[in-house]
Amino acid sequence: MKMAKVKSKIEYGDFQTPRELADAVVIFLRDAGISPSVIVEPTCGLGNFVLAATEGFPTVRQVFAYDIKADYVSALRKALRDANGVHCQVAQQDFFSFNWKEFFTAFRGEILVLGNPPWVTNAALGALGSDNLPKKTNFQNRAGFAAKTGKANFDISEWMLIKLLESLDGQRGCVAMLCKTATARRVLRHGWVNRFNIGRATIHLIDAAAYFGVSVDACLLIVHTGVPDLSPTAGVYSDLTFNHKVTTFGLLGRELVADVDEYNRLRDLDGLAYYTWRSGVKHDAASVMEFKKDGSTFINGVGERVELEPTYIYPLLKSSDIANGRLTPQRYVLVTQRTPGDDTKTISRTAPKTWYYLLRHADVLDRRQSIIYQKRPRFSVFGVGDYTFSPWKVAISGLYKNCRFEVVGKHQNKPVVLDDTCYLIPCSSEQEASFACLLLNSDLAKKFLHALVFYDAKRPVTIDVLNRIDLKRVAERLGLESDARKYFRDAALFEGRQGLLVFEEQGKYRTKSSSGRRVPRRR
Numbered sequence: 001m002k003m004a005k006v007k008s009k010i011e012y013g014d015f016q017t018p019r020e021l022a023d024a025v026v027i028f029l030r031d032a033g034i035s036p037s038v039i040v041e042p043t044c045g046l047g048n049f050v051l052a053a054t055e056g057f058p059t060v061r062q063v064f065a066y067d068i069k070a071d072y073v074s075a076l077r078k079a080l081r082d083a084n085g086v087h088c089q090v091a092q093q094d095f096f097s098f099n100w101k102e103f104f105t106a107f108r109g110e111i112l113v114l115g116n117p118p119w120v121t122n123a124a125l126g127a128l129g130s131d132n133l134p135k136k137t138n139f140q141n142r143a144g145f146a147a148k149t150g151k152a153n154f155d156i157s158e159w160m161l162i163k164l165l166e167s168l169d170g171q172r173g174c175v176a177m178l179c180k181t182a183t184a185r186r187v188l189r190h191g192w193v194n195r196f197n198i199g200r201a202t203i204h205l206i207d208a209a210a211y212f213g214v215s216v217d218a219c220l221l222i223v224h225t226g227v228p229d230l231s232p233t234a235g236v237y238s239d240l241t242f243n244h245k246v247t248t249f250g251l252l253g254r255e256l257v258a259d260v261d262e263y264n265r266l267r268d269l270d271g272l273a274y275y276t277w278r279s280g281v282k283h284d285a286a287s288v289m290e291f292k293k294d295g296s297t298f299i300n301g302v303g304e305r306v307e308l309e310p311t312y313i314y315p316l317l318k319s320s321d322i323a324n325g326r327l328t329p330q331r332y333v334l335v336t337q338r339t340p341g342d343d344t345k346t347i348s349r350t351a352p353k354t355w356y357y358l359l360r361h362a363d364v365l366d367r368r369q370s371i372i373y374q375k376r377p378r379f380s381v382f383g384v385g386d387y388t389f390s391p392w393k394v395a396i397s398g399l400y401k402n403c404r405f406e407v408v409g410k411h412q413n414k415p416v417v418l419d420d421t422c423y424l425i426p427c428s429s430e431q432e433a434s435f436a437c438l439l440l441n442s443d444l445a446k447k448f449l450h451a452l453v454f455y456d457a458k459r460p461v462t463i464d465v466l467n468r469i470d471l472k473r474v475a476e477r478l479g480l481e482s483d484a485r486k487y488f489r490d491a492a493l494f495e496g497r498q499g500l501l502v503f504e505e506q507g508k509y510r511t512k513s514s515s516g517r518r519v520p521r522r523r
């Protein structure tokens with residue numbers, strides 16, 4: 001494919017739905033009782049959904065199909081010559097400059113919004129210098145740090161789906177569109193949190209590799225509008241039927257849980273974090289900051305052999321190491337600070353060879369794009385604190401789906417540092433780390449994580465999720481409360497949080513009344 005064509009395909013998220021899949025979706029919707037009089041395909045492309053719908057829905061009277069590309073519009077016009085007597089309007093139209101609310105308000109009958117919006121993220125568009133975007137891109141109030149660190153990255157289909165649901169507000173209709181499953185969840189979360197008038201939402205998984213030649217988790221998202229459903233939950237089905245339910249996810253508070261039923265069985269484990277989970281160290285310059293070792297010589301990412309003082313060098317484990325249980329570090333990392341505010345200039349005195357090395361590679365380090373390095377000492381790293389240098393840690397990879405916690409100890413008498421794709425809690429002793437790890441790897445904790453986490457997400461396990469596991473309750477359920485008492489009392493001392501004051505002295509403040517209810521004991 002020519003370069004310009006490839007760029008256009010990416011820019012417009014152009015993955016045309018094969019007719020076979022469009023037909024299967026239409027038959028499924030029709031058999032599920034959807035009988036629209038108006039069909040809208042907002043980004044119709046070659047129009048296989050339009051063609052399938054004009055044939056498959058006997059009730060349809062009007063079809064509106066739009067696309068930003070003129071050649072698709074003319075191709076569909078030609079293909080629609082014989083449209084079974086249905087009135088079809090096919091026009092070139094940019095989704096983002098169209099007044100969807102005004103458009104939908106003109107209709108009385110049941111509307112079906114059908115299709116497959118573009119599969120492209122705003123970050124990819126940014127890289128291409130494309131403006132195929134809504135005017136205001138930080139649309140979910142993801143301001144500040146989240147926006148700066150890329151959490152504000154989203155599929156433009158997410159924006160489109162939300163816009164459609166918002167515009168249909170209160171009107172009886174159905175949105176049935178193909179998208180990534182992660183997009184579908186974010187759209188539903190947005191609708192539920194913002195109390196859109198939506199109900200009965202389901203997700204039906206499709207094989208994106210087979211139909212589109214891409215390896216992503218994709219689905220048909222179906223949302224009914226104008227029929228509020230008081231329960232913000234959605235069933236996930238393994239195919240285009242209602243026969244095989246995989247799970248039901250839903251909103252709890254402002255966040256989604258992956259399996260509402262399992263979560264409800266284990267909800268008492270959703271409690272207090274005795275430890276604060278942290279990310280590993282971020283430096284954004286692996287070629288300069290990471291090394292292999294040959295005797296006493298360090299070899300950086302571009303093969304340069306250097307002699308450095310040991311002062312700022314630490315053994316390093318990465319996500320792949322943690323996920324695969326490879327706990328003997330083979331790499332090293334230069335950590336220039338112990339806390340984010342440390343003045344790095346002191347390195348010139350304490351470790352001159354290291355300082356000289358940093359100066360020699362300043363071009364790479366000074367070019368680091370992320371805003372987190374701005375206005376901070378030169379050669380700063382990110383994600384450092386006392387926890388980074390704790391002698392023992394429990395760690396998990398944020399990238400892998402196996403959900404395996406590992407105890408990480410010292411290596412060659414130095415604390416092991418984890419990279420920023422790992423999460424960790426700091427521990428003072430091997431026993432404490434082993435105990436916390438035992439609890440975290442228990443079937444109980446795993447079930448709880450499975451209830452919370454969406455394993456098809458890019459980073460399924462997040463700090464927010466980890467911080468919800470109440471290790472004391474896990475210990476209680478496993479009959480290990482006395483060990484928990486022993487080890488966790490000081491857990492938060494690392495953070496200077498006065499031991500969190502969470503381990504009430506058993507028997508001193510509380511006891512069980514004869515009725516079994518917990519009551520305060522007179523002292």
Ligand SMILES: C[S@@+](CC[C@H](N)C(=O)[O-])C[C@H]1O[C@@H](n2cnc3c(N)ncnc32)[C@H](O)[C@@H]1O
Nearest residue numbers: 012015016017043044045067068094095116118
């Ligand atoms: C994933 S393809 C799907 C096409 C069609 N819906 C289907 O199911 O085969 C996305 C389509 O969105 C169109 N598109 C991209 N950006 C658009 C925009 N801003 N406004 C309207 N259409 C757009 C592309 O040209 C492309 O045809």
